Amino acid sequence: MSESVKNTGLFALVALLIVGTGFVQSWNTALLILNMGLISAIMSLGLNLQWGFAGLFNVGVMGFVALGGLAAVLVSMPPVPEAWAAGGVGVLAGLLLGAAVIVAAGLAYNRMAPGRMRVLVMLVILVGGFFAYRGVFDLGVEAVEDVNPAATGYLGGLGLPVLMAWPVGGLLAAGAAWIIGKAALGLRSDYLAIATLGIAEIILAVLKNEDWLARGVKNVNGLPRPVPYEVDLQNDPGFVDRVTGLGLDPVTASSLSVKLGYAALFAVVLIVILILAQMALNSPWGRMMRAIRDNETAARAMGKDVTRRHLQVFILGSAVCGIAGAMMTTLDGQFIPTSYQPLRFTFLIWVMVIVGGSGNNFGAVLGGFLIWFLWVQVEPMGLWFLQTVTAPLSEGSALKEHFLESAAHMRLLTMGVILLLVLRFSPRGLIPGR
Numbered sequence: 001m002s003e004s005v006k007n008t009g010l011f012a013l014v015a016l017l018i019v020g021t022g023f024v025q026s027w028n029t030a031l032l033i034l035n036m037g038l039i040s041a042i043m044s045l046g047l048n049l050q051w052g053f054a055g056l057f058n059v060g061v062m063g064f065v066a067l068g069g070l071a072a073v074l075v076s077m078p079p080v081p082e083a084w085a086a087g088g089v090g091v092l093a094g095l096l097l098g099a100a101v102i103v104a105a106g107l108a109y110n111r112m113a114p115g116r117m118r119v120l121v122m123l124v125i126l127v128g129g130f131f132a133y134r135g136v137f138d139l140g141v142e143a144v145e146d147v148n149p150a151a152t153g154y155l156g157g158l159g160l161p162v163l164m165a166w167p168v169g170g171l172l173a174a175g176a177a178w179i180i181g182k183a184a185l186g187l188r189s190d191y192l193a194i195a196t197l198g199i200a201e202i203i204l205a206v207l208k209n210e211d212w213l214a215r216g217v218k219n220v221n222g223l224p225r226p227v228p229y230e231v232d233l234q235n236d237p238g239f240v241d242r243v244t245g246l247g248l249d250p251v252t253a254s255s256l257s258v259k260l261g262y263a264a265l266f267a268v269v270l271i272v273i274l275i276l277a278q279m280a281l282n283s284p285w286g287r288m289m290r291a292i293r294d295n296e297t298a299a300r301a302m303g304k305d306v307t308r309r310h311l312q313v314f315i316l317g318s319a320v321c322g323i324a325g326a327m328m329t330t331l332d333g334q335f336i337p338t339s340y341q342p343l344r345f346t347f348l349i350w351v352m353v354i355v356g357g358s359g360n361n362f363g364a365v366l367g368g369f370l371i372w373f374l375w376v377q378v379e380p381m382g383l384w385f386l387q388t389v390t391a392p393l394s395e396g397s398a399l400k401e402h403f404l405e406s407a408a409h410m411r412l413l414t415m416g417v418i419l420l421l422v423l424r425f426s427p428r429g430l431i432p433g434r
Contacts, residue, residue: 068325090140
């Protein structure tokens with residue numbers, strides 16, 4: 001069997017699984033799996049740029065995805081005039097003061113001669129600046145968070161179309177990646193993993209505790225949508241006439257239409273990013289990145305700036321993850337900082353890249369669809385299997401109840417088994433990179 005036939009067959013199998021879900025369960029479920037599969041494929045492409053192209057061991061994916069979700073709030077939600085009037089100026093002044101303190105400390109370090117005086121001046125700037133920053137910033141934050149905390153309690157966003165949040169999410173994640181990369185990319189792979197995981201947790205801690213930014217754990221609901229609402233479609237006589245003529249229920253048809261609209265938007269983004277990733281992979285830059293991945297010492301000996309190239313690809317991969325995070329928050333219609341867990345937004349994305357094929361963009365896309373399908377469907381399939389196995393046992397049996405209560409753990413068990421099987425029989429993934 002040729003490689004192209006095998007790869008086509010793998011994608012056809014995943015498509016058949018999703019279509020089969022529509023026939024066996026419901027088309028709403030199938031389209032939901034499709035939409036999240038498209039987003040997961042984009043996240044996999046972002047991680048594949050970092051690991052597959054350059055060998056960067058980034059386990060802080062969830063932090064960049066969360067920043068993309070934050071961008072959806074900051075761009076699309078309307079501003080809260082009362083909060084801005086109460087403490088908006090104080091918050092902005094505090095942030096500017098904090099940035100000025102950092103810049104002043106940097107200038108003092110660079111321009112003063114080494115010695116005790118430089119250390120003393122930096123301590124005065126940092127300590128004094130910290131207390132000044134907190135004095136201004138905290139007053140503004142308290143004023144903002146006191147404005148109707150049950151409904152708002154934050155500054156809000158810019159009130160722009162939500163589609164603009166997707167590239168902004170990429171820019172926000174890219175900016176964070178630049179800061180992180182400057183500090184951490186000189187570390188060895190295992191230390192880099194620890195650093196990126198720790199920084200991702202810091203990002204989540206900020207999102208959970210800074211209510212003025214995005215309401216913290218109180219969440220932001222009702223984000224604008226790039227597609228019509230189901231109720232608006234159901235109240236549209238033209239839409240009702242069309243779907244009724246096709247023999248469809250208007251309520252079901254409106255839900256399917258909305259999900260198809262999301263799928264079309266997500267598919268366009270995935271195709272654009274996939275084309276750009278393929279162009280990068282096959283370009284001289286892509287060949288250079290793979291050479292650095294395979295042997296950094298040889299690449300340095302040939303005059304390549306390895307640290308700079310690592311920073312480039314780290315920023316690019318993080319930006320792609322940020323775009324995916326903004327898309328996911330748009331699909332959910334709400335921003336929930338507590339939902340960003342390492343298991344879902346780091347480990348699962350790594351499984352997608354490893355199973356699909358590290359270093360191969362099409363493999364990353366395949367892994368995104370396949371693993372997400374299994375992540376969603378394994379639990380109900382596991383419950384059905386355990387119900388079938390324990391059917392001969394009497395009702396009230398402790399063993400039967402234990403098995404049925406353990407159905408939720410089938411997800412983790414299945415992911416582990418799949419990862420072990422792929423690493424054993426196809427260690428380079430289902431569609432390996434060349």
